[in-house]
Each structure stands twice: as C-alpha cells, then as structure tokens.
Amino acid sequence: AQPIYLADYTPPAFWVDRVELTFRLHPTATRVLSRVAFRPNPDAPGPFTLHGQDLTLIRATIDGNEVTPTLTDDGLTCPAPDAPFVWEAEVEINPEANKALEGLYMSNGMYCTQCEAEGFRKITYYPDRPDVMAPFIVRIESDLPVLLSNGNPAAAGEGWAEWDDPWPKPAYLFALVAGDLHAHRDSFTTASGKPVDLAIWVRDGDQDKCAFGMAALKASMAWDERVYGREYDLDVFNIVAVDDFNAGAMENKGLNVFNSAAVLASPETATDANFERIESIIAHEYFHNWTGNRITCRDWFQLCLKEGLTVYRDQQFTKDVRSEPVKRIDDVLMLRGAQFREDGGPLAHPVRPESFVEINNFYTATVYDKGAEVIGMLHRLVGDATYARALDLYFDRHDGQACTIEDWLKVFEDVSGRDLTQFKLWYSIAGTPHVKVTDTWADGSYTLTFQQSVPDTPGQTDKPPMVIPIAVGLLDTDGTEVVPTRVLELTEARQNFAFDGLATRPVPSILRGFSAPVILEQTVPAEHKRLLLAHDTDPFNRWEAGRALARQALLAMLTDRAAPDPAYLEALQALLADDSLDPAFRALVLRLPSQQDLTQALFDAGQVPDPLAIHDALTAMETAMATHLQADLTASFDAHQVPGPYRPVAADAGKRALANGALALLTRTDAGARAKVQYSDAANMTQQMAALSALQRIGAASDALEHFHSQWQHERLVLDKWFGLQSSLSLPAEAVATVRRLTEHPDFTWENPNRFRAVFGGFSSNLAGFHDPSGDGYALMADWLIRLDRLNPMTTARMTTAFGTWKQYDADRQALMRDALERIALVPVLSRDTKEMVTRILA
Numbered sequence: 001a002q003p004i005y006l007a008d009y010t011p012p013a014f015w016v017d018r019v020e021l022t023f024r025l026h027p028t029a030t031r032v033l034s035r036v037a038f039r040p041n042p043d044a045p046g047p048f049t050l051h052g053q054d055l056t057l058i059r060a061t062i063d064g065n066e067v068t069p070t071l072t073d074d075g076l077t078c079p080a081p082d083a084p085f086v087w088e089a090e091v092e093i094n095p096e097a098n099k100a101l102e103g104l105y106m107s108n109g110m111y112c113t114q115c116e117a118e119g120f121r122k123i124t125y126y127p128d129r130p131d132v133m134a135p136f137i138v139r140i141e142s143d144l145p146v147l148l149s150n151g152n153p154a155a156a157g158e159g160w161a162e163w164d165d166p167w168p169k170p171a172y173l174f175a176l177v178a179g180d181l182h183a184h185r186d187s188f189t190t191a192s193g194k195p196v197d198l199a200i201w202v203r204d205g206d207q208d209k210c211a212f213g214m215a216a217l218k219a220s221m222a223w224d225e226r227v228y229g230r231e232y233d234l235d236v237f238n239i240v241a242v243d244d245f246n247a248g249a250m251e252n253k254g255l256n257v258f259n260s261a262a263v264l265a266s267p268e269t270a271t272d273a274n275f276e277r278i279e280s281i282i283a284h285e286y287f288h289n290w291t292g293n294r295i296t297c298r299d300w301f302q303l304c305l306k307e308g309l310t311v312y313r314d315q316q317f318t319k320d321v322r323s324e325p326v327k328r329i330d331d332v333l334m335l336r337g338a339q340f341r342e343d344g345g346p347l348a349h350p351v352r353p354e355s356f357v358e359i360n361n362f363y364t365a366t367v368y369d370k371g372a373e374v375i376g377m378l379h380r381l382v383g384d385a386t387y388a389r390a391l392d393l394y395f396d397r398h399d400g401q402a403c404t405i406e407d408w409l410k411v412f413e414d415v416s417g418r419d420l421t422q423f424k425l426w427y428s429i430a431g432t433p434h435v436k437v438t439d440t441w442a443d444g445s446y447t448l449t450f451q452q453s454v455p456d457t458p459g460q461t462d463k464p465p466m467v468i469p470i471a472v473g474l475l476d477t478d479g480t481e482v483v484p485t486r487v488l489e490l491t492e493a494r495q496n497f498a499f500d501g502l503a504t505r506p507v508p509s510i511l512r513g514f515s516a517p518v519i520l521e522q523t524v525p526a527e528h529k530r531l532l533l534a535h536d537t538d539p540f541n542r543w544e545a546g547r548a549l550a551r552q553a554l555l556a557m558l559t560d561r562a563a564p565d566p567a568y569l570e571a572l573q574a575l576l577a578d579d580s581l582d583p584a585f586r587a588l589v590l591r592l593p594s595q596q597d598l599t600q601a602l603f604d605a606g607q608v609p610d611p612l613a614i615h616d617a618l619t620a621m622e623t624a625m626a627t628h629l630q631a632d633l634t635a636s637f638d639a640h641q642v643p644g645p646y647r648p649v650a651a652d653a654g655k656r657a658l659a660n661g662a663l664a665l666l667t668r669t670d671a672g673a674r675a676k677v678q679y680s681d682a683a684n685m686t687q688q689m690a691a692l693s694a695l696q697r698i699g700a701a702s703d704a705l706e707h708f709h710s711q712w713q714h715e716r717l718v719l720d721k722w723f724g725l726q727s728s729l730s731l732p733a734e735a736v737a738t739v740r741r742l743t744e745h746p747d748f749t750w751e752n753p754n755r756f757r758a759v760f761g762g763f764s765s766n767l768a769g770f771h772d773p774s775g776d777g778y779a780l781m782a783d784w785l786i787r788l789d790r791l792n793p794m795t796t797a798r799m800t801t802a803f804g805t806w807k808q809y810d811a812d813r814q815a816l817m818r819d820a821l822e823r824i825a826l827v828p829v830l831s832r833d834t835k836e837m838v839t840r841i842l843a
C-alpha cells in the first residue's frame with residue numbers, strides 16, 4: 001500500500017447536497033439503498049469517484065438512468081454529468097461477517113456502526129472524506145425494537161424508523177444502531193430553553209449501570225454552555241453501549257456509540273478510576289459536538305484539530321469538576337508514559353503527520369495528548385481572555401466547515417496580533433524537545449540559561465528552535481516564594497532570563513504546572529528537591545520534586561547497589577502526615593516511578609535497562625517504604641477509610657486512593673494480612689480490586705482470584721479486570737505461563753477487543769514479565785497478534801506498540817523481539833494496518 005501525503009491534498013471534484021439512506025437490515029445480507037444529490041465542484045473539476053470496500057453492488061443509477069460503474073481497488077468510478085445530479089445505488093453487505101468492527105457490524109445480536117476514520121465506505125459507495133459534508137436522512141427497516149440513527153427522530157412505524165440529521169456532516173460521523181435495547185432516560189434544558197431528550201441505551205441487565213454516565217453527560221452539557229458558550233443543537237442525544245468496540249467511544253452526531261467499558265458503571269462493578277475515566281470520555285465525546293462535528297477536519301492529517309482541542313477541553317472539564325493539580329499530574333503521567341515513549345522511538349511522528357498508509361494507525365498519544373499540550377501552550381501564551389475570544393471567533397468563523405490547523409492558528413493570530421509562524425513548528429516537528437537549564441548568581445542578579453534541542457526522529461533531523469513557554473517561580477532557601485510564577489518564552493536555541501532585586505540566591509521552580517511538553521534537564525541538589533517537595537507553591541512541581549527524589553534513589557539502587565535513600569523516606573513521611581494536603585495528591589506522591597519510567601531513565605543515561613533488576617529495585621524500595629513508614633502508612637490507611645455508601649466523587653476517591661496506596665505498600669511486609677481482610681469486607685469494586693491487586697503483586701492472590709472469578713463470571717466488564725490484573729501484575733517468573741493459561745481459559749473470548757486488550761495489553765505493561773529473557777513473552781504476543789490480525793486489523797496494529805521500545809534493550813532481547821516482529825511482517829496476508837506498524841517499528 002502506498003502512503004498518502006498531506007502535500008497532495010486536493011478538494012473533492014463533487015460536493016454533496018443531501019443524502020438519503022435506507023437500510024434493510026439482515027445479519028448476513030443487509031441491503032443499503034442510497035440516494036445522493038451531487039454537485040460538481042467548479043474549483044476542482046475531476047472524475048466522479050466514490051469510495052467503497054467489501055460491498056456487493058446490486059444496481060446504480062444517475063438521474064434515474066441505469067449506469068455500469070467501473071469498480072476500482074478502493075471504490076468505483078463512473079461518467080457523470082457536469083451539472084447537479086442524483087446518484088442512486090443499492091449494495092449488499094454482511095454485518096455478521098464483519099469482525100474488524102469497522103463499518104456496519106453485529107455485537108451480541110445488535111447492529112452497530114463505526115465509521116471513523118474510513119469505515120463508511122464499507123456501508124455504501126460514497127465520497128468517504130471529511131471535507132464532504134451533507135445533511136442525512138436515514139430509514140431503518142428491521143423487526144428489532146430499537147432503531148437509531150443520527151439527528152432527530154422523524155417518523156416511525158411497525159418495523160421501521162426514520163431519522164433526520166439537519167446539520168451537514170461528513171460520513172465518518174454517520175451511525176446506525178438497531179437492537180433489543182433498554183433506555184435510561186433523562187432530559188436537559190439548554191441555556192436558551194430548548195429541551196433535549198437524553199438516553200443511554202444498553203443491553204438488558206445493564207440498566208443499573210447508567211446513572212453515573214447520565215449525570216456526567218448533563219454536567220458536560222452545562223459546562224460547555226458555561227465555559228465555551230456552546231449549546232446542544234438537536235432535540236435528542238443518544239448514547240449506546242456496545243461490548244465489541246475497537247476504541248473507547250465515538251462522537252457520531254447525536255448518537256454517540258460507546259465501548260461499554262467507557263460508559264457502564266456501578267459501585268459494585270467499577271472502580272474510582274473507571275468512574276473518572278467514564279466521566280471524561282462522556283465529556284470528550286459530547287464536546288466533539290462542536291469541536292469535531294460542527295467544525296470538522298478538512299482531511300485526516302488535521303486529526304489533531306478536533307482531537308487535540310477536544311482532549312484539551314475534556315481535561316479542563318475534569319480539572320473543574322475534580323482537582324486541578326491532581327488532574328494535571330495524571331495527564332502528565334499519561335503523557336510521559338505513552339506520548340514521550342512514542343516520540344522517542346521508531347513510531348515518532350508530528351502532531352500533524354505528513355504521510356500515512358493507514359490513518360487508523362495515527363489515533364495516537366501524539367495526535368491526542370501532545371495535540372492537547374500544544375493547545376495548552378497556546379492558551380498559556382495568549383492568556384485566558386484572548387483564548388476565550390479566539391475560541392469564539394473560531395466557532396463564528398468556521399461553523400459548518402471542514403478546517404485545517406492553518407485556520408485554527410489564523411484565528412489566534414487575528415485575535416492576539418501575534419505571529420505564530422514559529423509556534424506552528426509544534427505541529428510539524430516530531431520528538432520531545434530537551435531543555436537544559438543552568439543558573440548563575442552574581443551581584444544580586446540571578447540568571448537562568450536555557451538551551452533547547454529536539455532529537456532526530458524518523459525522517460527528521462536538524463530541527464529549529466521551538467517556542468517553549470516555561471513557567472518559573474523562585475523560592476528562598478527557607479522555602480518562601482520570592483518570585484511568583486512568571487511565564488518565560490524560550491524561542492532561541494539558547495537564551496538567558498535575569499531576575500534582579502533578590503536578597504539571596506534563590507531556589508528555582510522550573511516548568512511549573514508542566515507548562516510545556518518537554519524533557520527538562522537540570523542538576524538539582526537533593527536538598528533543593530526536598531525543599532521544593534516540602535514548600536513549592538506549585539503543586540505540580542511539588543509532586544515533580546518528590547518524583548525526582550524517588551527516581552534518583554531508585555537509579556542509585558540500580559546502578560550503585562545503594563540502599564533505599566533514607567532522606568527520601570523521611571521526606572515522604574512528612575508529606576504523608578500533612579493533612580492540609582489533598583489525599584489524592586498524597587496518593588500520587590506515594591506512587592513510585594513506573595517500571596517504564598526507570599527503563600527510559602536508564603536508557604537516557606546510556607545504560608542498558610534490565611527489566612528484572614528494575615522490578616527488583618521497585619520491590620525493594622516498596623519494602624523499605626513499608627518497613628520505615630509502617631506507622632505512618634498504617635495511620636494513613638486507617639484515617640482515610642471512607643464510611644457509608646460508595647459515592648464516586650473526587651473527595652472520597654482521593655481518600656480511597658491514599659488508603660489503597662498505603663495498603664499496597666503495607667502488603668509488602670504483612671504477607672497480605674490487611675489486603676485479605678479488605679478483600680473479604682469490600683463493599684465496592686474500588687476496595688475489592690485494590691486488595692486483589694495488592695495480593696497479586698506479592699503473589700498471594702490465588703484464593704481471592706478464584707473467588708473473584710466465581711463472584712463475577714457473569715459480568716463481562718469485571719471479568720476483563722480479572723484477566724487484566726493477572727496479566728499485568730503477575731510476578732516476572734510466572735507471567736508468560738499465566739498469560740498462556742489465560743488464553744486457554746474458556747472465558748477468553750479473544751475476538752472481543754476488551755478481552756484481548758485485558759490479556760495482551762496487560763501483559764505488555766508487565767515489562768518484567770513480557771521481557772522474559774527466554775523470549776517466550778514476545779513469541780506468545782506475536783502468535784496472538786498474527787491470529788487477531790486476520791479478524792481485527794485495527795486492534796492488532798495498535799497492540800504492536802508493545803514492541804515499540806525494542807531498541808532500548810540488550811542485544812539478546814533485541815534479537816528476540818526482532819524475530820517476533822519479522823515473523824509478523826512475513827505473514828502472507830497481513831493487514832495494511834499491522835504491516836505499516838511493524839515496518840515502522842523495524843525501520
């Protein structure tokens with residue numbers, strides 16, 4: 001397959017004024033009738049071509065006259081008038097055979113669609129590109145009781161229903177759902193007084209898991225009105241939960257389709273982390289109604305236009321409804337864990353890629369999360385008021401259009417009067433910038449010197465300096481802030497910033513709030529880190545200082561066989577007991593850097609990371625924490641039990657996070673005694689899973705696992721946890737055998753992406769197990785990816801990223817991983833998706 005280039009974009013040769021679709025649903029032979037009003041584009045004359053894939057064309061007409069189109073690799077072409085005309089076609093498709101879960105497919109007897117990015121072409125012949133927007137009218141014929149599509153309900157009768165979506169939309173936002181579904185209903189009145197009927201549609205038995213999602217939806221609708229001035233624009237908003245889904249959820253106009261794991265929650269079956277994730281995904285998909293749907297992308301290279309902005313908006317929402325500092329730390333953990341890793345390896349690509357083979361491979365942490373960071377920087381640079389005016393102008397100017405990053409930045413230039421030429425590099429330069437900082441103190445003047453550089457990435461070398469907003473504050477050596485946060489704009493390769501009028505040499509707090517997605521290189525004496533951990537007014541940097549101390553202590557254990565640093569343990573002790581601090585924040589400070597973090601740190605320091613040694617160091621540090629902080633951890637554990645009925649609110653969740661963080665550590669030295677009690681007493685899934693995880697991490701969970709399986713065998717989302725916990729937390733020596741055993745379990749329904757991800761996503765996060773020196777983990781993973789690729793290329797391709805860091809390891813492991821990757825690459829009928837990923841990883 002040939003790559004497609006951003007530089008080759010051409011507008012469509014035909015516009016669409018109106019679409020009418022009729023679906024005669026049948027599991028193996030669904031008929032799709034389309035009637036599409038086309039109009040030649042005078043600005044880009046060209047042949048009439050339509051996308052289509054896996055379709056059987058029954059008949060086609062133009063203005064009522066039978067035509068015989070020429071079928072091509074990816075659709076058809078046909079002579080067409082040089083004036084407006086009506087195209088009609090009838091095609092047959094087989095939803096039941098569609099295991100790729102793209103286009104129209106079936107899940108537990110329900111019909112469901114997923115069209116983004118290019119799935120609509122598996123439903124009928126159409127210009128399946130986001131810059132072709134049209135109103136849709138849809139008729140569904142089926143005996144199933146619930147028949148849904150986009151827009152407003154228009155008419156319905158026995159065995160049929162019609163839907164009318166007046167807002168012009170690209171085909172990727174099309175959706176259809178039909179099934180025996182039950183509604184959890186509510187309503188919302190918009191700021192201008194328009195009532196909206198809301199419903200979450202689920203399978204029988206899941207009705208009790210909808211209330212939280214519904215509350216999150218209403219909160220999101222109110223928030224978007226209050227903060228962005230955006231009202232909802234249809235009479236109904238439907239959400240459907242589906243068990244077989246490749247992504248988290250999809251923002252189809254008026255009919256969001258959700259992976260059931262991303263919407264269904266009850267206290268008994270979902271953890272605090274699940275609740276928070278569900279809330280943010282509901283918000284994210286809802287916010288797409290304006291940033292994505294009303295204003296969409298001109299082409300798929302502009303994906304970050306909707307995704308970066310919508311992630312940024314859902315992050316703002318979570319900060320508002322929960323805790324701002326805690327959310328920022330969570331987001332940075334995610335960014336560093338997924339995006340920095342991507343940016344530092346063979347899969348690095350710009351926020352706006354310049355070419356792709358399969359666009360589904362670019363729904364990445366870089367497009368989404370770095371894309372959101374870029375918007376955060378823009379916001380920081382122009383300030384709140386200008387950001388708000390820019391967004392108003394963006395909605396005014398571009399409503400109903402398919403836009404580019406150029407359109408987006410122009411709005412900011414027009415409103416702020418700034419030249420964003422250099423800033424725009426954030427969209428085209430891949431790789432995480434390194435910012436090195438040094439300081440000098442002379443004659444009462446304190447100077448910070450920054451040097452920036454961006455590492456080479458595939459296809460990109462010799463990169464120019466970027467615009468990097470660096471939020472800085474200064475403390476004195478007592479920990480009093482002497483200069484509050486100021487945003488320095490680094491634009492040169494090397495640049496000085498001076499601070500005058502200080503009495504003594506200050507302690508700097510740099511990159512407050514993680515003001516830019518960069519790797520900061522600074523030599524900070526351990527006593528300054530402790531000072532910042534104890535006193536910084538910026539909660540992010542407070543946490544960051546603790547993190548740096550932990551990392552330093554762990555690296556010393558790994559490279560110098562040092563004992564766990566007592567000064568680190570003391571600093572933790574003080575923080576743990578500080579009841580003025582949010583428990584959720586303290587829980588984060590208590591969490592050690594991840595195995596992946598330390599792997600990266602060792603690699604960056606020019607060493608070869610040994611997964612087992614890292615695992616042992618982490619275990620030793622946790623054991624030292626449990627030993628030295630036993631009294632404090634016990635006090636924290638006891639003080640943060642949450643009595644009464646479970647509520648998924650941030651305050652309670654924070655207490656549970658701290659108590660469960662303490663529990664995990666205490667379990668290191670009490671042979672699981674406390675965790676076993678908590679497991680037996682648990683009244684909600686957060687407590688139950690925390691106890692089970694703590695036991696699993698010391699290899700003492702077998703009884704509890706057996707109990708858990710029998711208790712939850714009929715709750716598929718909970719069963720995913722059972723699978724995922726074992727694959728992700730099994731001890732290194734047992735992990736491969738455990739995963740193999742899990743794949744042989746009768747409940748391992750591997751065609752279901754959630755179940756497959758639970759086992760193999762979990763396994764790939766278990767670095768010490770996955771990187772077993774035998775190479776058996778790699779081989780097992782490769783076997784299963786090869787097997788899944790025949791059915792579901794999208795999920796397979798995504799999971800090849802387990803091998804994305806292969807060049808960080810020793811020669812033996814590299815050779816074994818290369819073998820596994822090459823074995824995948826050599827499969828004769830490998831999907832385009834997986835082929836592209838494996839090729840890029842191996843390059």
Ligand code: B3K
Pocket residue numbers: 116117247248249250251284285288307360363794
């Ligand atoms: N836009 C969808 C993602 C679709 C994934 C296609 N492979 C969900 C989201 O970002 O909101």
Ligand code: ZN
Pocket residue numbers: 284288306307310311
């Ligand atoms: Zn999105």
